[in-house]
Amino acid sequence: MNQSVSLPPAGAPLPHFVAEGVFDPQQADKLTKAQERVYLASQLTLMWWKFRKHRLALASGIFLILLYASILISEFLAPYNYQTRHTDFIRTPPQSVHLFHEGQFIGPFTYGLNATLDMSNLKRNYSENTQQIFPVRFFCRGDSYRFWGLFEGNLHLVCPSEGGTLFLLGTDRLGRDMLSRIIFGARISLTIGLIGIAVSFTLGIVIGGLAGYYGGLFDLLVQRTIEVVQSLPTIPLWLALSAIMPPSWSPILVYFGITVILGLMDWTGLARAVRSKLLSLREDDYVVAAQLMGAGTPRVVFRHLVPGFMSHLIASATIAIPSMILGETALSFLGLGLRPPITSWGVMLNEAQNINIVVLYPWLILPVVPVIAVILAFNFLGDGLRDAADPYR
Template sequence: MDWWQKLKKNPLARFGALLLLVFYVAVIAADFIAPYDPYASQLDGSLLPPTRIYVRNQEGQFIGPHVYPTTQGPTLVETGDRKLTVDFQKPSPLRLFVQGSTYRLFQTRLPLPKWEKVNQVAPIPTPASSPLAAEPSKTDNADKEPQSKQAYTLKWKDVELLSGIPCNWHLFGAAGEGKINLLGTDEQARDQFSRLLHGGRISLSIGLVGVAISFPLGMLVGGISGYFGGWVDSALMRLVEVLMTIPSLYLLVALAAVLPASLSSAQRFLLIVVITSIVGWAGLARVIRGQVLSIKEREFVQAARAMGASPLYIIIRHVLPQTTSYVIISATLAVPGFIGAESVLSLIGLGIKQPDPSWGNMLSLATNASILVLQPWLIWPPALVIILTVLAFNLLGDGLRDALDPRSLRR
């Protein structure tokens, strides 16, 4: 466990790991931590700035943390500003563990393709040479009914894995008519803090799911190529080289643009992950192939081959585990790439669609110049969490690379 002791002594790696732990715990418990429903709009609450928290009432008496009901007036044509109306007669105290919108704990849905039966009605055939073709006889066709046949069509269905437990408790909130909007509200009067937490579920999980799909594929292809060599190696490496020449971002943009508009955000998310993973495994396969070329000549591999073990068993059981340190480091450094791809696609409108939140489509408001000038609180939170997440993964990856370096462990 020398590598673990060395990792704990790296302050930057500890900071990255702690930051990621906070982010993942926050998005997993987003229903509980978020004070409001991320899809619910507040009355007259469009584009509100972050709520100001008071501790004294208008008479100067200390009554504890509280907020006041705040609404937004119409936009002034001359300046573009909007007048805030604060009702100082109705203080709303801030409380922990308050009741609010209902949600379901541990609810899990997964979009999956499913074949559905569709009854298609076949028309009654009438020969073109028959005199009935021009004027069909009602008596002849009266007893004939159109024949129906069953066909199958592929549709996406959201399969519910866990129904969840109904709950309406939230970590904090305002008791009264006032609302606590820590990061303000968007143009649809939805709480930005709640949407930021729920949007992290997509942005943070897309990297883990992408790595879980692409890395086993890259390891297996690279292991087979390096172990067998010969024409198998040549064929697989030519396929890898072709995939590596494809610009991944442009491919994602092209494929996302042709996706059907009827797809839900969950279905679109799954397709983006699959597309990104198929493109991203080629580089790992080349590196694994180079490592396997040297590992397969070692004594323990020769002994397993002499005992009659199958090639696939030797690759999975003896060869690929020797590449674990490199795979762990590469996986940590590859997750930010998946997060960035989702953010870019959602930023240009080809990723997760509104009203479903993700950090990318929340950042898409940055394309509006008036939002940048008048409502900057809509831009900096998603931009900041994306930067911090990518930085945390890179710091953790660098720490793992230093801790798992065989030369440093030997020293």
């Protein structure tokens, strides 16, 4: 399989055509297989070799790939439909899955639940009824749903037996399964960052690229605009922009409205980075050559200049996406972002605003766990990509 390849040790003599900076294809047969693999590798291959040495970044990348792949089949992965209410099991604590009953192996199953009401604090208390055993089923028929809103289905990866319950992360104030809502909420919270970054990158690259390429008065106006936007407090501005959205808008329109707001507020940092790069590159010989050959401004900027620092843009994207996920979570938590019946991690955390509720039902704050995990994964991935793309490392 793949053999470990490393560069020659420090001080070791290089082939004369490599040491002199001139590659002669006719001399390639003088390279060993290991040297040939290194010296003839493409830039992307070299970046991949460096990136896979960053174990934490590699693990974070795999985690994010699996997470984004899961949103394609959220309906199948969730035990219940995210809108299904179990009125007899309101604010149920997380259930345990058992394998053995009285020393006998049965397989994954849950016990039945007995509910009592504590009149001192009006809290429902649940206890396991060990006389009722409900095996956990796999690849089973359960709650019906519309897959991506297109066609009906009821196939689930896992679901309880008839008459049983499977609340692995508990239920909320309406008796809805928390795990199912977190799985469905991932589709909104994760994609809002991707769409928002598309808006942000389009504005940042276009405006920053033109400012860096032309300079002069246009550059001055862009810089002053960026300074004004960056001087505005972020959270109050988000609140003001989200508050002007009509309450009659459908959840889908609100969703796209939030993504546009997040994109409009995040382009300034990227625009400055693109401007500074283009200011340093626009006088290079290959840019002058392209201009002399008759290439127009869009071709020079987007065909010749932007690819020169694409690695920086990729690293910037992995850092910007978490900020947009946090922005949507903050707006929804404050009640000014996405609204029911649509669900996201921020909408779910909106129910955990009351500290008294959190003390009595701590599992209601569980949606913050995937938020933290995704933010950390994106940051670790960004560190790995930045190190892999850095030509000076």
